[in-house]
Amino acid sequence: MSVFAFLIGALSLAAAIGVVVSAKPVHSALFLMANFATLAILYVLLDAQFLAAAQVIIYAGGIVILILFVIMLIGHDPADRSQQGLTRPAVASLVLGVILLVSLMLQLTGQLELGAGGGIASGGSPSAIGTELFTRFLLPFEFVAILLLVALIGALIMGRRESGDPVEEPAG
Amino acid sequence: MPKLLVYLIQAVVLSLVVITGFAYLTWLERKLIARFQVRIGPNRAGPFGLLQPAADAVKAMFKEEYIPRHVDKFVYVLAPMLALAPALIVWAVIPIAKGVPAMGDVNIGFLWILAITGVESFGVILAGWSSNNNYSLLGALRSAAQMISYEIPLGLFLVSIAMLGGTFSLVELVETPRAPWEWIWIWIAFPFFFTSILAETNRSPFDLPETENELVAGFFTEYGGMKFSMFMMAEYINMITTSTVVSTLFFGGWQGPLADRYIWLGPVYLFIKVLALLFLFIWIRASISRPRFDQLMRFNWKFMIPAGLVYLTVSAVMTVFLK
Numbered sequence: 001m002s003v004f005a006f007l008i009g010a011l012s013l014a015a016a017i018g019v020v021v022s023a024k025p026v027h028s029a030l031f032l033m034a035n036f037a038t039l040a041i042l043y044v045l046l047d048a049q050f051l052a053a054a055q056v057i058i059y060a061g062g063i064v065i066l067i068l069f070v071i072m073l074i075g076h077d078p079a080d081r082s083q084q085g086l087t088r089p090a091v092a093s094l095v096l097g098v099i100l101l102v103s104l105m106l107q108l109t110g111q112l113e114l115g116a117g118g119g120i121a122s123g124g125s126p127s128a129i130g131t132e133l134f135t136r137f138l139l140p141f142e143f144v145a146i147l148l149l150v151a152l153i154g155a156l157i158m159g160r161r162e163s164g165d166p167v168e169e170p171a172g
Numbered sequence: 173m174p175k176l177l178v179y180l181i182q183a184v185v186l187s188l189v190v191i192t193g194f195a196y197l198t199w200l201e202r203k204l205i206a207r208f209q210v211r212i213g214p215n216r217a218g219p220f221g222l223l224q225p226a227a228d229a230v231k232a233m234f235k236e237e238y239i240p241r242h243v244d245k246f247v248y249v250l251a252p253m254l255a256l257a258p259a260l261i262v263w264a265v266i267p268i269a270k271g272v273p274a275m276g277d278v279n280i281g282f283l284w285i286l287a288i289t290g291v292e293s294f295g296v297i298l299a300g301w302s303s304n305n306n307y308s309l310l311g312a313l314r315s316a317a318q319m320i321s322y323e324i325p326l327g328l329f330l331v332s333i334a335m336l337g338g339t340f341s342l343v344e345l346v347e348t349p350r351a352p353w354e355w356i357w358i359w360i361a362f363p364f365f366f367t368s369i370l371a372e373t374n375r376s377p378f379d380l381p382e383t384e385n386e387l388v389a390g391f392f393t394e395y396g397g398m399k400f401s402m403f404m405m406a407e408y409i410n411m412i413t414t415s416t417v418v419s420t421l422f423f424g425g426w427q428g429p430l431a432d433r434y435i436w437l438g439p440v441y442l443f444i445k446v447l448a449l450l451f452l453f454i455w456i457r458a459s460i461s462r463p464r465f466d467q468l469m470r471f472n473w474k475f476m477i478p479a480g481l482v483y484l485t486v487s488a489v490m491t492v493f494l495k
Binding site for chain 2: 027030049050052054057061062064065069071073125
């Protein structure tokens with residue numbers, strides 16, 4: 001079991017590296033999908049079936065498709081990214097990434113044991129997660145819902161036509 | 173590991189059955205469409221043209237595997253596989269007889285269906301993009317928009333049914349008896365659900381990603397030979413798969429008279445139900461003309477999604493007070 005887990009983990013890492021080093025955005029998106037899929041397999045190995053399904057539904061099925069949609073709408077990007085060197089956003093994301101990695105490592109060292117069942121097994125079922133969400137974590141859950149609603153309305157307002165603008169029929 | 177071997181054999185047998193189903197579904201569709209149009213349809217190869225699918229398969233396999241020079245090769249070759257695989261994977265959780273799931277019973281059966289249908293659109297989108305052709309790209313964009321949009325009502329109705337059934341497992345759902353009002357309430361959702369499925373599987377009248385009179389052939393314009401056949405396979409196997417899911421959710425799956433006692437009757441009943449739904453698919457294709465794309469979108473966002481939300485709310489209330 002744990003050999004399999006490490007194999008999937010290695011694949012996941014390789015896909016993550018692929019996201020960063022691919023020259024074409026669509027290839028990056030594909031690697032991102034591979035990364036999400038392998039993560040879902042890891043969740044299944046940890047008996048967190050609900051989390052695995054949510055991972056695929058939300059990330060692979062929703063977000064990556066939206067990313068692809070945007071890439072295709074914007075069209076071809078002729079700029080070759082490999083020649084630009086380290087830009088400011090790249091440096092910022094590197095620093096933040098390292099901070100995240102270190103803090104996660106400090107938190108999780110000694111707690112994570114792959115393939116260890118027991119306490120995790122019941123925690124992965126949909127009913128267990130649902131019960132936790134609607135009892136112990138009700139307040140954060142509702143806050144997240146409100147945050148998403150605000151984001152949705154914000155997107156609506158930003159995308160709305162001004163009343164004076166000529167109305168454009170969506171092309172077939 | 174014998175358990176792994178059993179799974180492997182199950183998977184191979186299941187795939188073969190479904191792929192044979194695909195072959196004869198093309199025959200059925202050509203025959204039925206011909207009948208709807210007062211023609212005879214394929215009748216040369218074998219009695220009633222029954223060997224036509226075999227002839228088509230041989231033809232597709234021996235065609236030249238042609239890759240245009242202007243495509244993104246890796247994605248171009250990957251896309252047909254990504255289109256075909258999810259259609260087969262969904263089968264894993266569908267119960268085919270009393271207590272017998274096709275592959276394994278998981279407690280996330282519903283979510284499995286949602287997850288896999290979400291991934292289905294990748295094949296189409298990537299095919300359109302990698303072809304490097306405006307018509308293909310337009311087809312892919314349409315497909316992406318259509319699939320993202322119609323997934324929402326699909327999910328809303330799925331969640332309602334899961335809520336009423338009180339389980340996420342399809343095996344349990346079929347075996348839990350429903351009260352008469354439940355059956356009626358669930359059948360009210362059937363037309364909505366089926367419409368979303370038509371859009372999700374890119375079937376006529378919602379086959380806008382591949383409209384031949386405006387986009388050549390849409391996302392698979394640049395494909396030929398076996399790779400083209402794989403897209404066809406994906407479409408038809410999707411029809412079979414979704415029909416099976418629908419008959420499992422709405423019509424009791426393998427349930428039927430005496431199916432409890434004689435286990436072998438389960439697959440027979442399931443087959444009959446699936447066949448009836450496939451007939452409905454083909455009937456709709458022969459009868460209804462294609463809407464415009466903006467009409468399709470408006471119908472979804474202004475009618476299907478509100479209807480789904482209302483249905484979900486009422487189902488929740490009913491679950492609390494009547495069950």
